[in-house]
Amino acid sequence: MSWVKRSAFTLVVLLIVAFVILATWEPIAAGSGKAPPDRTYSAEIIRDEFGVPKIYGKTDADVAFGVAMAQAEDDFFTLQDVVAMSRGRYGAIAGEEGATFDYVYHLLDARGTATREYPKLPEDSRALFEAFAAGLNQYAEEHPDEVKLTNLFPVNGEDVAAGFVLRQPFFYGLSNVVGPLVAGDDLRKEFGPDIPGFPRDGSEPAKEAGTEHMAMNGVHPLPWGDDAGMLGSNAWAVSPDKSGGPTTLISNSHQPLRGGVAWYELTVESEEGWHFTGANFPGSPFPFLGHNRHLGWTNTVNRPDMADIYKLEMNEASDQYRLDGEWRDLETKTVFLPVRMGPVVLPIPRKIHRSIHGPVIENDNGFFAVRYGGMDSVDQLDAYYRINKATNFEEWQTQMARMAIPSTNFIYADETGNIAYLYNAAIPDRPEDVEANWRSVLDGNRSDLIWEGSVDYEEIPKVINPSSGWLYNANNEPFTAAGASDDIDPESISPILGVELKQTNRSRRAYKLLSESSLLDRANLERIKYDTAYEREGYVADMFAGLEAMEFPPRMKDTGQFELERARDLLLEWDFTADNEGPADALALLMIRDFMSAEYQNRGSAPDVKEHLQKAVDHLMEHFGRIDPPMSDLLRLRQGDVDLPLDGGSDTLRASTTWEVHDDGRLSLVHGDSFIQWVEWNDGEPVFSRSIQPFGAAITRPESPHHTDQMQLFVDHKLKPVYFWREDVIANAKQRYTVSNGD
Incomplete structure (x- = not known):
């Protein structure tokens, strides 16, 4: 009997030890992050009646510090998800679904890319990211009870950069490649035209690829699952001649209403010339869209053929692949994905492969390498900063011509009356003289199919100052953007670029309504923006x-x-x-x-x-x-x-795109019209803008008065004023305080 008791006691001890190990291994293995350089920052945050922050600082870096503090005050919950994703630890928070993102983090080598490329950025750009990281660390230090995960902080600029590396490719649909390949499912047909000489057959259409393995429809830090497939937006720019008054820019982004790719509204201003108002995602030190005093832009998602897939020929041991008839070693490493299950975190081993082509995914059908636009680059971090500070179309276009921002259409307008549409995409520079079906899986044995870099700026579709006086995009092809007399001829664009050939109901309606309007003043544009009709097409x-x-x-x-x-x-x-x-x-x-x-x-x-x-x-x-x-x-x-x-x-x-079905049968909107900004430059007058969000500035703070205070305006099709100019900000201030990491 004593032997049985001793055995039972030993078993209990072993179970306790195992529990302790599983409950504590992950933060120990992750280790404490590296803090940014020890610098002191100070920023002033002024909030208006809707709690929207206006962040002021002596330097741009001071402002970036303040941006992090303001974001954390309003949504530290989501910011931590983004930080965990940027360090490959999201599974320790979100369980199996989070571990999927961690797998992609390792697969795309987000950390390796940031480590290699981030130090190459200009010093002033890196200063923004280090200051932003310092702001996150400062908030975490001041609010330890809100921190979700041990050793999540401190973070540094490289951590923030890694989040950009991971997130950007999914806006042009990389999940439609990664998801099916991981699941071993059929790939979806792309929207681009057929390659001459390689017509696509009429084979059985692909099923909803990878949904049983990879689809995730909740609130997440990456656009994935239904959210990725439904990504959209509307954008308009109207010249003074067509509006009968101001140059008008309308930003009408359709994003998830919550999570890591939900919009956060802010205004920034420094004594170094950075003055911009708009919106960004949690984890960014600068706005992604909006306007400064001179110019502005907005974005819509585009879907060119940005990724190529290569079937690798492997040796018997599956540790080498053939390239041009010679065997090369397949890079392989094992990572442990953290998967939270209640109070414990399980370490799940997963092999990560890489070839000269790029990341490699193994499934029941073999080994497949992926090569995609913007791969192994962080240049977008600098490009966004530069266009924030551009003062005219020439400066702005010079930065866009770098092709550093991997994707999304840009609709532009400025104080001088210029309007422009840019089909921005770092489309792979595929060789025109090589015979290959770029719309299909490629032969991984051929090095001549491994392209380098992106096409030149001159090759991508664009329309500048059309005679129609208007431009729009609603996630449609770039060949219907400005009216019949100004639209781009599809035949002028090489099919190898894979520019999508598609329309949406929104694009059909917008094109019709814009074309029928002799005057696009504010009243007519409001009627178009909030249109709820369908074309029978x-x-x-x-x-x-x-x-x-x-x-x-x-x-x-x-x-x-x-x-x-x-x-x-x-x-x-x-x-x-x-x-x-x-x-x-x-x-x-x-x-x-x-x-x-x-x-x-x-x-x-x-x-x-x-x-x-x-x-x-x-x-x-x-x-x-x-x-x-x-x-x-x-x-x-x-x-x-x-x-x-x-x-x-x-x-x-008027987009109500996707929803959750609640227990009472009602459909609660989760994706659709989100951040809306309406910008006007009247001749000889300072820029004026209005905006709205579906909920409020403090999405995850139920105790805040700004958790729901924009909702009624949003459903009533109304906008609130944006206080861009300092005197207006002060006159409408409801809160005013300084944040700093100094003594």
């Missing part, structure tokens, strides 16, 4: 063709077919607007999203109309007891205890 036409083709037996009220037929008939009478006024709006809202998603993600086949109509009917009957409830009862903007009705739908200019 593309996937909308396909859906309605399917509805019209549905056949039903004679009606029997005691069968489920009765409500289904009524729903079909109701939709066929729909007015094609999601304005909360029609009896079919709720049904249409539920139906259209899945058809839009199939087209956005280029799955190659439309959903089954009858199946999706049945789902919509079942949902409405279960939660509302009718198939025609007001759409305003169904679609909601919810935060804390505020619950408001919304208009718009998936892919309308």
Whole structure:
């Protein structure tokens, strides 16, 4: 009996030891981060009635320190997720889903790239990142009870840079490559044109690639899953002649409303000439879009062919690959991904491979290397800083011509009346004289298929000062941007670039409404921006063709077919607007999203109309007891205890793109219209702008008065003033204080 007791005691001790090890190994293995150089920073933060911060400092670095402090005051929760992701530790916070990001962090060599390339940046750019890191460290030191993870701080500029390296490629859809390759699924067809001589066959379309393995639809620090597939935005620029007054720039980004790629509004000003207002993502020291006193820009996501995949021929041991007939060693290392499970963190081993082509993914079909635009570069960190401080179109365009920012369309306007559209993309400089199907998996044995760098600035599509007086983009091809007389000829762009050939409902509506307008003044532009209509084209036409083709037996009220037929008939009478006024709006809202998603993600086949109509009917009957409830009862903007009705739908200019289905059957918006900024330069007058956010400045601070204080304005299609000029900031200040890491 004593032997049994001793064995039981030993087992308990071993279990306790194992528990302690699993609960403590991760921060020990991660180690304490390296702090930035010991420098003292000081910034003034002034907040207006909506809590939006205006950050002032003597130097640009002082301002960057203040940006970090302001972001942390408003959303330290999300900032820590971004920091953990930037150090390959997100799984220790978010479990298995977080470990997926950590795998990608290692796969793309985000840390290695930052370590190699960050020191090469100009000193003044690095100074911003070191100061920003110092601000994060200062807040963490002052608020230790808010820190999620041991040894997460201190961080330094290289850590912040690593986050940029990891995040940027996913805006042009790298998840559509990595996800399917990891899962061993079929790759999705790209939006670019066929390569001459290599027509794509009519093979079975790819399924929703990798969703069972990689899709994540919650709040995350990277655009992935549904959020990546639905990334969108609207952007407009109008010349003074067309507006009848000001040069106008409208930024209407569609991002997740929460998480690491949700917009954060701010204004920055230093005594070194940095004065800019706009928005960024948590973890950035500067705004990504907005305006200074002279010029401004906004962005929309574009989807050129930015990545090439190479099938590697491996030896029997799978440790070498063949290149030009010779065997080369495959670089391989083992990393341990932290996966939190309750109070413990499990170390999950994963092999990371790399060839001369780039990152290598092994699946049941073999080894595949990936090479993508912007790979192994941090130059975007400097380029964003420079365009923040540009004073005219020439300076701005000089920085854009570096091709340092890997992707996203830029719509530009300035005080002199210039407007421009730039299809910005560091598209791989694929050799034109090499015979290869760049829209397919390439032969990894051929070194002549391994390109270097990006195409020249002169090769990418752009429109500058069109005669129409207007420019727009709504995630459509660049060949419809300025009206029929000014649009780019698709034949002028090489198919090897892989520039997408696609339209969205938003682009069709915008093009039509802009083309029909003789005057684009504020009232007309507001009507266009908040438009809730659908054109009966593309996937909308396909859906309605399917509805019209549905056949039903004679009606029997005691069968489920009765409500289904009524729903079909109701939709066929729909007015094609999601304005909360029609009896079919709720049904249409539920139906259209899945058809839009199939087209956005280029799955190659439309959903089954009858199946999706049945789902919509079942949902409405279960939660509302009718198939025609007001759409305003169904679609909601919810935060804390505020619950408001919304208009718009998936892919309308007033964008309510994706949502979570709550227990009460309501759809709570999670992605769509987010940060909106409206900028006007009137001749001889200082720049004036207005803006709005869906919730408020303090998204993750329920106790803050700025957690929900912009919601009513947002649903009412109203904007608030932006206080850009110092005298206006002081006159409207509600809080004013200094932050510093000095004594």
